[in-house]
Amino acid sequence: MGLSGIExxxxxxxxxxxxxxxxxxxxxxxxxxxGKAELSLCPYVTDxxxxxLSEASAPPIRTVTIGVGDNALKIGGxxxxxxxxxxxxxxxxxxxxxxxxxxxxxVDDKIKQFNETSFERVGLNLRPDxxxxxxxxxxxxxxxxxxxxxxxxxxxxxILISESKEMMEAGLNCCKEKKPLLYxxxxxxxxxxxxxxxENGCPLAVKGANLEETAQITERLVKEGFKDLxxxxxxxxxxxxxxxxxxxxxxxxxxxxxxxxxxxxxxxNEMTNDSMKEAMYAAxxxxxxxxxxxxxxxxxxxIFPLLVQRLNIYTDPQRPMVMEQKIYELNxxxxxxxVIVTTNFSLTYFIVSGExxxxxxxxxxxxxxxxxxxxxxxxSAGKFVPDLIxxxxxKIGIADKVExxxxxxxxxxxxxxxxxxxxxxxxxxxxxGPREAGDLPTFLQRIA
Amino acid sequence: MSxxxxxxxYTGSIRETIIGGSNKAVKIGGESVLAFHKFxxxxxxxxxxxxxVCDIKPTDWAEAxxxxxxxxxxxxxxxAKKCVEEYxxxxxxxxxxxxxxxxxxxxxxxxAEVVKGISENINVPLIIYGSGxxxxxxxVLKKVAEACQGKNVLIGAxxxxxxxxxxAACLGYKHSVxxxxxxxxxxxxxxxILLNNLGLPMENIVIDPSTGALGYxxxxxxxxxxxxxxxxxxxxxxxxxxxxxxxxGKDSWKTKESKISQEEMPSYGDVKKRGIxxxxxxxxxxxxxxxxxxxxxxxxxxxxxxxxxEELL
Ligand code: B12
Ligand code: SF4
Numbered sequence: 001m002g003l004s005g006i007e008x009x010x011x012x013x014x015x016x017x018x019x020x021x022x023x024x025x026x027x028x029x030x031x032x033x034x035g036k037a038e039l040s041l042c043p044y045v046t047d048x049x050x051x052x053l054s055e056a057s058a059p060p061i062r063t064v065t066i067g068v069g070d071n072a073l074k075i076g077g078x079x080x081x082x083x084x085x086x087x088x089x090x091x092x093x094x095x096x097x098x099x100x101x102x103x104x105x106x107v108d109d110k111i112k113q114f115n116e117t118s119f120e121r122v123g124l125n126l127r128p129d130x131x132x133x134x135x136x137x138x139x140x141x142x143x144x145x146x147x148x149x150x151x152x153x154x155x156x157x158x159i160l161i162s163e164s165k166e167m168m169e170a171g172l173n174c175c176k177e178k179k180p181l182l183y184x185x186x187x188x189x190x191x192x193x194x195x196x197x198x199e200n201g202c203p204l205a206v207k208g209a210n211l212e213e214t215a216q217i218t219e220r221l222v223k224e225g226f227k228d229l230x231x232x233x234x235x236x237x238x239x240x241x242x243x244x245x246x247x248x249x250x251x252x253x254x255x256x257x258x259x260x261x262x263x264x265x266x267x268x269n270e271m272t273n274d275s276m277k278e279a280m281y282a283a284x285x286x287x288x289x290x291x292x293x294x295x296x297x298x299x300x301x302x303i304f305p306l307l308v309q310r311l312n313i314y315t316d317p318q319r320p321m322v323m324e325q326k327i328y329e330l331n332x333x334x335x336x337x338x339v340i341v342t343t344n345f346s347l348t349y350f351i352v353s354g355e356x357x358x359x360x361x362x363x364x365x366x367x368x369x370x371x372x373x374x375x376x377x378x379x380s381a382g383k384f385v386p387d388l389i390x391x392x393x394x395k396i397g398i399a400d401k402v403e404x405x406x407x408x409x410x411x412x413x414x415x416x417x418x419x420x421x422x423x424x425x426x427x428x429x430x431x432x433g434p435r436e437a438g439d440l441p442t443f444l445q446r447i448a
Numbered sequence: 449m450s451x452x453x454x455x456x457x458y459t460g461s462i463r464e465t466i467i468g469g470s471n472k473a474v475k476i477g478g479e480s481v482l483a484f485h486k487f488x489x490x491x492x493x494x495x496x497x498x499x500x501v502c503d504i505k506p507t508d509w510a511e512a513x514x515x516x517x518x519x520x521x522x523x524x525x526x527x528a529k530k531c532v533e534e535y536x537x538x539x540x541x542x543x544x545x546x547x548x549x550x551x552x553x554x555x556x557x558x559x560a561e562v563v564k565g566i567s568e569n570i571n572v573p574l575i576i577y578g579s580g581x582x583x584x585x586x587x588v589l590k591k592v593a594e595a596c597q598g599k600n601v602l603i604g605a606x607x608x609x610x611x612x613x614x615x616a617a618c619l620g621y622k623h624s625v626x627x628x629x630x631x632x633x634x635x636x637x638x639x640x641i642l643l644n645n646l647g648l649p650m651e652n653i654v655i656d657p658s659t660g661a662l663g664y665x666x667x668x669x670x671x672x673x674x675x676x677x678x679x680x681x682x683x684x685x686x687x688x689x690x691x692x693x694x695x696x697g698k699d700s701w702k703t704k705e706s707k708i709s710q711e712e713m714p715s716y717g718d719v720k721k722r723g724i725x726x727x728x729x730x731x732x733x734x735x736x737x738x739x740x741x742x743x744x745x746x747x748x749x750x751x752x753x754x755x756x757x758e759e760l761l
Binding site: 084254260269276300309347435 | 451452454456467484485486487508546550551660662663664665666667668670671674675677702703704705708715716717718721722724725726728729730732733736737752755756759760761
């Protein structure tokens with residue numbers, strides 16, 4: 001953000017006419033500085049001042065949208081170097097590369113990989129985001145038919161890759177309405193492509209030979225009125241690429257250096273022929289600042305861990321992921337299976353359910369809403385305490401699912417056993433489980 | 449506007465810890481910049497992958513993690529030798545799972561025997577973890593420290609509730625100690641201070657920040673490592689200026705995602721490759737955050753990560 005209330009105030013008309021809804025221009029300026037008001041509420045600011053203020057208050061890294069509608073991918077907009085300072089804003093997009101020189105079968109296979117990659121986790125659907133379509137055959141018809149096919153057969157966002165205006169135009173004609181990312185303007189070419197981006201309102205990628213050159217190109221484009229840029233520093237070895245990513249974010253956030261204040265696009269697919277290594281490069285880019293990662297394929301063993309890594313890196317460190325409050329049926333439990341209860345902190349759930357599933361013992365897992373706190377934290381915060389747990393047990397209807405009346409609690413909460421039994425009107429026997437989930441399998445096998 | 453990249457202002461550096469006694473000793477730490485930030489400072493020692501060996505045949509790992517060692521799972525010495533001779537391990541990490549009081553509950557003498565056997569038969573440095581059950585570890589790690597006298601190994605974990613005895617054993621027999629705390633900068637610092645007050649030099653302390661596997665809390669570990677490194681490097685917090693170790697392999701290979709077969713879960717794809725990637729992506733994340741040592745299980749995952757580390761330096 002940057003501008004203080006006073007700095008903004010200096011630029012306001014100072015009429016104190018109240019038309020903006022607050023008593024004075026100063027009060028309005030303060031609200032603007034806090035992001036609580038819109039500049040357009042004041043009818044008297046000149047266009048010039050409006051432009052100046054919006055430029056000065058623009059975020060240090062621009063948010064760029066690729067695509068349209070609910071499926072559109074937003075990248076950039078980041079405000080910190082480290083996720084513990086503030087949540088990383090817009091998760092990095094994963095793209096699969098498809099070239100018009102690939103065989104029909106290969107193309108179909110990649111499209112299928114894109115469409116079928118989907119993993120369920122914490123109630124979320126983990127999916128990749130983009131298809132990067134590269135023109136290599138030097139044949140407008142071929143390129144157009146590839147783009148057409150992809151636009152028809154997938155809901156994904158599109159990156160068009162070509163340095164030739166003809167190819168780009170052919171591709172763009174088949175997917176204009178999807179507002180694809182056009183890749184790329186370079187130092188010695190691509191001004192035609194920039195023209196196409198402008199005409200069609202598409203975001204535009206820039207590729208330099210190094211950081212300096214990249215910044216020179218974006219600076220030029222910004223002067224020409226381009227806003228939605230995505231940058232490729234040109235690095236194609238992991239050491240240089242990581243260095244560039246760190247420098248780009250630093251320059252934008254700490255140096256307020258506008259020419260690098262854009263999300264980045266990276267190409268692990270061009271950096272190695274070894275698919276496992278490619279995934280390693282991608283993992284580094286997920287952690288360190290890429291906006292888009294282009295991969296050669298989305299085979300499950302590679303893309304699944306990367307999607308989970310992205311989920312982990314981009315979660316809000318202050319607000320843990322939570323599971324839905326309900327009874328989870330592990331290993332198809334029956335009327336005689338043990339009942340265990342714990343909190344809805346996703347980590348607690350994953351660890352406990354993982355151990356129970358591994359044990360193969362059929363089990364009812366009752367997950368209680370504790371606002372995403374771990375067992376001990378929730379207990380300390382008064383959210384996983386006997387009266388609340390008892391109320392939950394009564395409400396959730398586990399009594400209808402089992403014939404026995406035994407409930408297992410986490411070992412760390414041994415001290416609540418008596419009180420919890422009282423709260424449950426002594427209708428249930430409370431059994432203290434082991435402290436560590438790792439010891440649950442032995443414990444369950446013993447009592448089952 | 450000319451390109452001007454603000455550099456990070458580093459005011460401290462990480463101490464070097466030496467593990468091992470022979471000519472194959474390794475150094476960890478020593479860096480004066482964040483992970484892989486070679487463009488703004490010195491990283492004298494490369495981050496290390498340690499390969500894990502257990503004192504008993506593990507029961508809860510994925511098939512793929514067992515397979516490379518299936519001819520030697522009953523023989524820890526042979527297992528460790530295979531890690532070194534066949535898979536080129538720079539460091540071996542022995543995990544004394546068999547001493548777990550809730551498991552096979554093997555005694556301290558037996559554990560020390562195993563460690564001794566390994567240490568006499570391989571020439572790479574050793575890291576030794578107990579079962580993680582504090583009380584039992586107190587007895588086990590003391591015997592282990594004694595058995596490894598002169599070998600300058602890295603022993604853990606010492607925690608809030610057993611650091612005195614584990615720390616004293618390491619001090620007495622001249623080893624380095626792993627200080628484990630639950631994902632918290634202040635707790636880590638406090639334990640380092642307590643160990644240091646026992647007489648252990650800072651050079652002989654290595655932080656274990658508690659490690660979650662990918663999808664199982666790795667983001668907490670990731671962020672606490674970054675915070676630990678910032679405290680040490682940019683806030684000159686002397687008591688945090690020690691290397692970091694993460695024991696990842698054991699949790700990674702227990703995850704459902706590493707274990708469940710393709711038949712049961714077709715959309716997950718090949719189970720072996722998936723497990724390897726799960727471990728490798730996790731390890732890479734921890735190294736990028738700033739870990740100096742990551743303990744891994746699968747030789748292929750370890751090799752992959754090692755190759756990429758080489759490229760990054
Ligand atoms: C991260 C953390 C936090 C985070 C919260 C993260 C979260 N989502 O819960 C934050 C920073 C918000 C936090 C806050 C607080 N925290 Co806190 N926190 C921790 C920390 C470091 C890790 C917790 C964690 O994530 N554990 C991992 C999960 C997976 O563990 P878990 O849920 O217990 O599950 C394990 C076992 O219990 C078992 N298990 C789980 N379910 C079941 C079920 C059955 C049947 C069985 C058998 C086993 C089992 O399996 C799991 C793995 O083994 C712990 C330290 C520690 N050693 O645990 C302190 C800790 C839990 N916090 C503590 C305290 C006091 C607090 C605060 C009250 C601090 C304060 N004074 O403000 C607040 C309360 C929160 C609030 N809103 O008011 C204390 C609790 C003290 C006590 N013994 O009761 C601890 C132990 C730290 C300490 N040593 O002082 N905390
Ligand atoms: S509308 Fe504009 S000029 Fe009138 S008080 Fe508000 S800020 Fe001042």
